[in-house]
Amino acid sequence: MKAAVLREYRAPLSLEDRPEPACPPDGVVLRVLACGVCRSDWHGWTGEHPRVKPGSVGGHEFCGEVVEAGPQSGWTTGDVLVAPFLLGCGHCPACRSGVEHTCPDMIYPGLGTDGAFAEYVAVPRGHNLHRLPESLDPVTAAGLGCRVMTAWHGLTDRAALVPGEWLVVHGAGGVGLAAVIVGRAMGARVVAVDVVPEKLDFARAHGAEAVVDARDADAVAQVREITGGGAHVSVEAAGIEPTLNASIATLRPLGRHVQCGMPIGHTARMQIDLNGVFMKNLALYG
Amino acid sequence: MKAAVLREYRAPLSLEDRPEPACPPDGVVLRVLACGVCRSDWHGWTGEHPRVKPGSVGGHEFCGEVVEAGPQSGWTTGDVLVAPFLLGCGHCPACRSGVEHTCPDMIYPGLGTDGAFAEYVAVPRGHNLHRLPESLDPVTAAGLGCRVMTAWHGLTDRAALVPGEWLVVHGAGGVGLAAVIVGRAMGARVVAVDVVPEKLDFARAHGAEAVVDARDADAVAQVREITGGGAHVSVEAAGIEPTLNASIATLRPLGRHVQCGMPIGHTARMQIDLNGVFMKNLALYG
Amino acid sequence: MKAAVLREYRAPLSLEDRPEPACPPDGVVLRVLACGVCRSDWHGWTGEHPRVKPGSVGGHEFCGEVVEAGPQSGWTTGDVLVAPFLLGCGHCPACRSGVEHTCPDMIYPGLGTDGAFAEYVAVPRGHNLHRLPESLDPVTAAGLGCRVMTAWHGLTDRAALVPGEWLVVHGAGGVGLAAVIVGRAMGARVVAVDVVPEKLDFARAHGAEAVVDARDADAVAQVREITGGGAHVSVEAAGIEPTLNASIATLRPLGRHVQCGMPIGHTARMQIDLNGVFMKNLALYG
Amino acid sequence: MKAAVLREYRAPLSLEDRPEPACPPDGVVLRVLACGVCRSDWHGWTGEHPRVKPGSVGGHEFCGEVVEAGPQSGWTTGDVLVAPFLLGCGHCPACRSGVEHTCPDMIYPGLGTDGAFAEYVAVPRGHNLHRLPESLDPVTAAGLGCRVMTAWHGLTDRAALVPGEWLVVHGAGGVGLAAVIVGRAMGARVVAVDVVPEKLDFARAHGAEAVVDARDADAVAQVREITGGGAHVSVEAAGIEPTLNASIATLRPLGRHVQCGMPIGHTARMQIDLNGVFMKNLALYG
Numbered sequence A, B, C, D: 001m002k003a004a005v006l007r008e009y010r011a012p013l014s015l016e017d018r019p020e021p022a023c024p025p026d027g028v029v030l031r032v033l034a035c036g037v038c039r040s041d042w043h044g045w046t047g048e049h050p051r052v053k054p055g056s057v058g059g060h061e062f063c064g065e066v067v068e069a070g071p072q073s074g075w076t077t078g079d080v081l082v083a084p085f086l087l088g089c090g091h092c093p094a095c096r097s098g099v100e101h102t103c104p105d106m107i108y109p110g111l112g113t114d115g116a117f118a119e120y121v122a123v124p125r126g127h128n129l130h131r132l133p134e135s136l137d138p139v140t141a142a143g144l145g146c147r148v149m150t151a152w153h154g155l156t157d158r159a160a161l162v163p164g165e166w167l168v169v170h171g172a173g174g175v176g177l178a179a180v181i182v183g184r185a186m187g188a189r190v191v192a193v194d195v196v197p198e199k200l201d202f203a204r205a206h207g208a209e210a211v212v213d214a215r216d217a218d219a220v221a222q223v224r225e226i227t228g229g230g231a232h233v234s235v236e237a238a239g240i241e242p243t244l245n246a247s248i249a250t251l252r253p254l255g256r257h258v259q260c261g262m263p264i265g266h267t268a269r270m271q272i273d274l275n276g277v278f279m280k281n282l283a284l285y286g
């Protein structure tokens, strides 16, 4: 099969022939129908992601059709499935108590094992997979595996966004746009912040009631003006220090910040305005 | 009356004669029965607290007996009262919805107006005061106004500590010891961390099941070992960068950090391990 | 002024001339712009409401324009305001902690004092009132004071409805339709149940994805089929025993029931399927 | 082996010789070290429990030593284990999301399959079992499997009891006493209500700060007096109508009722004071 292989950090991927993957007993081999590209792929490509090494195949938000199904997988050839980007083991205390995203024995296709930048991908631990409803096409569905579920989890389980609240999204890329769409569907009023005018237009077209160019000197003041004193919930979707501090600055007292952008490599440690967090009684969710 | 006045930052307070304070119409004048000393007083004394200026009288966790009561205060001469360190206005949306600690029009006796390092203190907004139950002596009660209520609020409303969980307290001073005592009363298992052996002994005598000397090279590892992989809840009670990062390091996945120590002045911004916050799905509460 | 006075239970209201009401010092006199009619009015009219006596004027969900403002009201002549149906005192512990709906010293215009079935209505305790935004006309706004806020409070603060969940609404009258609209705006999928086809059509036009005629012998089974095993949240909006038990029967395990219909008079006590509540681990919110 | 077999409803159990149970591949055979007797056993004995038929062996809260371990059980001969009274399947959506108590494919030893009123008991689905810590003796531990975990789950996950709140427990039998002990350990102030003076003495000795004899005409008023207007949380631990209504009557506004007593057979439906639930904004948890 064809696969896009990382041979050298920060160099174009190499399109190569590879053997098709073997089918895990508890999983499936999927013919890839769609696969997203995410900032975590970029972190792997730059060499900052600890689990991504030369020779590996990326691609972690995908959906595909089962071409081979392991005997304990629970699936059948022909099923069209979507995968989350993290595959919990299914039997540890974390997996048994509904917090499988903290499983200590996680498998990450595309960020540790070979992923879906290829014609076929092997996915073990089939209990993590879900069948696509007929109303959902594969290209749209692929985003569910990483960006949408990250935004959803952040806005529901973490920030507990309530309808009518103001949500500000810092960074209108993949997960940021997902947060705009999910936030709007949850009944929030959404402000998007970015440095690229086209992204802001796109965010507005997908549910943002207002947009702010982060390059404006008074960008924070604009958000505070629009939201009547600061947003209730803020999503950081870039994973960098200026955006995180902008998020803290644009929240009102008791506001909730959700860190959706991944702090990694040279951004693993950040200098943040902890006085702002303290004085405004904010909550920061990782 | 006698009062201990701040004349110069980082110099001994000056014991002076002052006129007794006037009684506010909605408040009282208290004869001070007891007043605590807190790290916020120290921040004022060093010049790092923005509201504390030379000429002021500190003292913000106190209790006293009413010697004069304003007509709209709701109190009577002779009542023995305790005050919280922040006096909400009582009629703004924050005060009306149970989050008076975010009142935009707060009055802080001892950290902005004259406080209780004096024989008498004026306290406006009498609806914030509470009568002492007979079972509580003034010296014990004084701590309720700042350290105990900070620890209580952090462990209940913010971290939602559940009995049986592991609580680690970084810094066994005023608010830290209060967190040890409150956490134990809530049914948690408590580990105290500090650099002063006498404080650790005191913490153990007040409910800590284990103590760790933060000067040990493997202090974090010790806490993780004792708590079986990290605490569920961590209280930072020093307001400095190393303690904050130790708190992040000693939490297990999904752990909750409560920032009780005030980040101010040269510690207003801190460089924190955001990768740890993100990868372990922590919550940080300001 | 003209007012519709209750002279005899279950008899037409009497249209009479009355003196205009005096203005309370802490409140206003409103010229009534709109006033809803609610099942609580009906309970008063039948004699089942303990606070409603002959000689009184009903009308508890209204909005109006200030024609006279008390000195401590905070309002000015000409302000257009909407009132909640319960006026908390503003200074008791309940009112100070954000649960003013449990104030022990509540005033209920129209259900205890004279209400808005009249040209003018006096409203004390002006801090409970809110200015109408320009985008909201008085007729629409009037519903906010009882039916919409009841539905909102039930679905947010009580049931904590999450987007994507199934909501079943039993009774498509005032508060029921409000629950359909609010639930839909919160991102829920809504099923409406009633015995009147016109109401079901109206509910469908206002956001219900499916409707069920409660007169069908298999109405409960229909709801369970539509919702894939029972709804996550159910609203009872009639205040009667069959609807309450239908609500219990149409919930899935861990479902949450919200009692929006008022149990009063001959429906004050109801025989309910407590085994269903127990076996399915339901929550019932009053 | 010896086993106590139910031959006839409401007749003494029959002590019989039975073959030792076969070991399930995913479970164990335990030599019974201790087994509690619970009201559910009584419901089975009276014929009111739908899954308990003549010929069966009861006993559902027990602990024992492994004498045979299935190859997929995860346990070894000699392990001393405690079992919950309900054994979830471990792989359905309920079991995978931390609400295994709502598993649609539950197995109940002693209330459906043969239980621990015998020398040996077979327990399938070994992932539900837990090893006894050395500090816990088998007789004490046996109670964990039903009464203690029911009380714990009710007071933590359901009622979210907060330290300092008043808890009233109606019925000082097995689960009621467990609620007294757990509530006290959580920092609540506890009132126990029962009709048997010895039980009330026992409750007081185990943490109840006050006790009330339910036979007193003013029992409800006594509880309201003791708790300053009603308890914050109430546990019903009898499963009957008078106790449920007493629970509703003894709660303050916004109080939370937990139904720990099982409504079954002739108590499956109960007539309850729904007006009280509604007017006081109570929550009832099944």
Ligand SMILES: [Zn+2]
Pocket: A038, A039, A040, A041, A060, A061, A085, A146, A147
């Ligand atoms: Zn991704």
Ligand SMILES: [Zn+2]
Pocket: A088, A089, A090, A091, A092, A093, A094, A095, A100, A103, A104, A105
């Ligand atoms: Zn796992």
Ligand SMILES: [Zn+2]
Pocket: B038, B039, B040, B041, B060, B061, B085, B146, B147
């Ligand atoms: Zn202080």
Ligand SMILES: [Zn+2]
Pocket: B088, B089, B090, B091, B092, B093, B094, B095, B100, B103, B104, B105
């Ligand atoms: Zn205020």
Ligand SMILES: [Zn+2]
Pocket: B043, B048, B264, B265, B266, B267
């Ligand atoms: Zn400092």
Ligand SMILES: [Zn+2]
Pocket: C088, C089, C090, C091, C092, C093, C094, C095, C100, C103, C104, C105
């Ligand atoms: Zn009140």
Ligand SMILES: [Zn+2]
Pocket: C038, C039, C040, C041, C060, C061, C085, C146, C147
């Ligand atoms: Zn109404």
Ligand SMILES: [Zn+2]
Pocket: C043, C046, C048, C264, C265, C266, C267
């Ligand atoms: Zn009626």
Ligand SMILES: [Zn+2]
Pocket: D038, D039, D040, D041, D060, D061, D085, D146, D147
């Ligand atoms: Zn039992």
Ligand SMILES: [Zn+2]
Pocket: D088, D089, D090, D091, D092, D093, D094, D095, D100, D103, D104, D105
């Ligand atoms: Zn299951």
